[in-house]
Amino acid sequence: MAWFKRKEANISATEAEKKDTPDGLWSKCEKCGTMLYRRQLVENSHICYKCGYHFRVGSEVYFSILFDNGNYEEFDAGMISKDMLSFVDTKKYSDRIRATIKKTGLNDACRYATGTLNGQPVVIACMDFSFIGGSMGSVMGEKIARGIDKARELKSPFIMISKSGGARMMEATFSLMQMAKTSAKLTQLSEAGLPYFSVLTDPTTGGVTASFAMLGDFNIAEPGALIGFAGPRVIRQTIGKDLPPGFQTSEFVQDHGFLDFIVPRNEMKEKIGNLMSMLK
């Protein structure tokens, strides 16, 4: 046994997201360590049936959970990032995009689609954390903007599922401006009197929290998600103290008045569908 043991979980891509992990019969719960039978885990919306831990999952899973019979029509699936600034850090941004597309099978950190939820038409946009930390660049901003336009066209509610570290540094000021762009587009959705459901999942931080994720008519979160503006590491460095347990969790954010409610993933569809039908 090691002398020192990490008490809290590190932030990293989870089993469910790592496409290169072969699909085994069993998965281990990240939180309680229970071995979970994979088929049962999937049936339970990727929630540990022992401790309730919500595995991080991507757009494919959310679409299949929320859209009736898992049927949906995706738009602008082929939209990809453009390296406008010829950005280079330890790697070229263009190479990073290419490698990520290859590794994840996704074209960007955001997808949007239309379909029905409990029989009612709806537009859902969802992020994939496995794509450069779900970071928001021009593609995400444009897809959210178009998703909002689609909802206005269909006169349907707009559901946004956030799961992101924040703005994408490699698109610098362009990605910063996506915060303004998405918020500006939301004024048009609001003007049209259409409901906006913002679902915050683990993790939702940075520029995403500081724009559309916090602007829902209904701000909804999954249990135990990390939700905040500044990341916990930065705050710890700033104040030079350890953070209290439970800081920046969904429960903390709800207690401080910024969430309407917290709902487990397997009850989310019912809860949102119910609200939608009341607002019709």
Next chain:
Amino acid sequence: MAKVVLDFEKPIYSLQAKIDEMRSYHIEGNLDLSTEIDRLEKKVNELRKSIYSNLTRWQRVQLARHPERPYTLDYIYLMFSNFTELHGDRNFGDDKAIVGGFAQMGKQTVMVVGHQKGRDTKSNLMRNFGMPNPEGYRKALRLFKLAEKFNKPVITFIDTPGAFPGLEAEERGQGEAIARNLFEMAKLKVPVICAVIGEGASGGALGIGVGDRLIMMENTWYSVISPESCSSILWHSWDYKEQAAEALKLSAQDLLDQGLIDKIVEEPLGGAHHDPEEAAKNLKKAISDELKSLKKLSQEELVSARIEKYSKMGVYDYL
């Protein structure tokens, strides 16, 4: 003359010191050094021009942070009259990292709101180094709404190292406060002009930065993250800030080239702190020109043009 000398400015200042020394000999010692002094003055002027016209992005960042640079309140007093500061968010408190109030630019009453840094340790503690808490953004929003009510244009001055990343800031909803401002500023029914006068760091800057026109002073920066933080995240070290500044393409000229800002305001040679009056005069001219053109638009035209402007921001490709 600036007292704080940046590394790349040292050759100018050492030459200037030499000239000053010669001048004192010239006066006291009855030595005629005037031709030599003239020659060196010419040289120092050339040196100034060549250094300041070839600044790297990191050097611009340093100028944007120069401790003698004019801050929001300096510009307010240099550009406007009758400034009446209005405090508080009517909810939690008064954040001194953001100041604002009604003022007059000529005959035009405007609402001016900006980040405010301090000059020394004491005032910096009071101003929290220009890093607002949620109540700062909520105070700003209250003032924007007040301007809308009385149909007065809004002018914002951006100069912040970022929104404050503290524990209480999270508890009081830093993210929500900034998000709310982006949403509300996008649909304000009065002209909004935003000017970056120093540092424009990320969401903390954007939180008072959504408007019809975005202008930047010549030696300022505006990006999604500071070069230091970018270096620490992408290079896993604090030592790559110069490279990060280059990669982020965060200068006023860069942003103009990227089509994200509308205008660059020229600063006096060496930076705004060398001649704050001149800098303020240039900024005032730029702002009143923009205001003039915006006044021609109806409220509906104004808001729809603003939303259209932001909708167009972004570049992407297709597979």
